[in-house]
Every structure is written in C-alpha cells, then in structure tokens.
Amino acid sequence: MGYEAINLIDKFARIDAQWSPRVVAEMNDVQFKLAKIEGEFIWHRHDDTDEVFIVIEGRLVLEFRDGRVELGSGEMFVVPRGVEHRPIADGECRIMLVEPRGVVNTGDAGGDRTAPNDLWV
C-alpha cells in the first residue's frame, strides 16, 4: 500500500488566498488546517471549542480583550472556548490551526470574512 507524508511547505505553496484555512489532515473529528494570514482579522469567539494556533513561519499576534500573546515560528497557543480573540499578522504569516471539523473561521461573528469551510488542499 502507498503511504505519503503530508509536507507542510508543499501544501502552503498550493494555497492561493489569505485568511482561507485549508484542511490537510483529520484525526478522528479533529482537523488540521493551514492558513496564510496577513493584516488584522475580526474579533470573534468559538463557544463550543478550544482552538489551537501553531506558527509555522512568520509572526502572529493574538489579541484578547484583556491582553495579547505574540507567537513566532515554532510557537503555539490554545485559545480557550468562549474567549474573544483577534489574530493579527504584520507580514504574511503561515499557521496551522487545529480544531474540530465544522469550526468556521469567524466563529460567532460571521460576516464577509467568513471563509468556505472544509476546503482541502
């Protein structure tokens, strides 16, 4: 049988839009998504799930209502369920998101920054 590694660099090269997470793998009901992001996102929260951010390349700021955390390459953070947050990246940043299948990027906020869900790359 053929087994193939999932190469993150190769997957990123095939992502043609910012702020549009693409699924690269599933473990049970959990999805691993890659996203290219740049600039400011909107404030939102996910009431039903924690959300993991892992920075693969670049720098990411996660703003909270009462603080912030800055992540560089090889750093991660778990945003607890229900906590409002806003991702910001000064330059293009490449991140991996880990969260259950079905989570939408804009959470409770909706609006025109909502990306198509469950797109694979």
Place this chain on the structure above:
Amino acid sequence: MGYEAINLIDKFARIDAQWSPRVVAEMNDVQFKLAKIEGEFIWHRHDDTDEVFIVIEGRLVLEFRDGRVELGSGEMFVVPRGVEHRPIADGECRIMLVEPRGVVNTGDAGGDRTAPNDLWV
C-alpha cells in the same frame, strides 16, 4: 491577564528521556505531546483513535505491515485507528504527537516500553 506562548524548542530542551511523550497543550480532550525518539520502537496499534505524527526536527520512519512512510522536518502523517505501526528513527528525532487524552504510547502491545502517561513539560 498573562498569556504565554508555548515554545516547542524550549519544551524539548526540558525533556530528559527518549520515548517518553510529554504533554505541552490540550485542546478539548486532545493532547499535544512532544517526544524525543531514537532507534526502533515496538509494533503496536491504537484501536480507538487515529494518531498524528508531526516531525519537528530529524527524520522518522513509520513502518506498517504493508509499507512505510518516511517523514522529515515539517512533515506529518495520520496513522488510522487499528493500523499496526512501528516508529523508527536512525538519529534522535523530535516529534509532536496529537491524540486524545489517555492514549498510551505502546497501544495494545503494553510491555516495558510503556511510558508514564499524561506527564506534562
């Protein structure tokens, strides 16, 4: 409130044993574990869950009964539930495992390679 990034390099520096996964984060019931591995592990499977391997540094071979996959830095693979596998690393390899809380490293096989579970670093 204070928010702190989880730095994978810093965490690896604090892991003093090979083949002993250490938890660095949880998302819902899913744990993110780091492990330093070198040499051959034992054949085993996890009947109740898929298991994610992400190589942070080094090279990892996952052997299966009917094939194998080799992973370098920045590559990942999802071992489906129930599939027998054996990790092998020629030199020390640093990996992230993602799997539900409670999964034991030796799966169904047990034995003296079984590491303490739920150790955090």
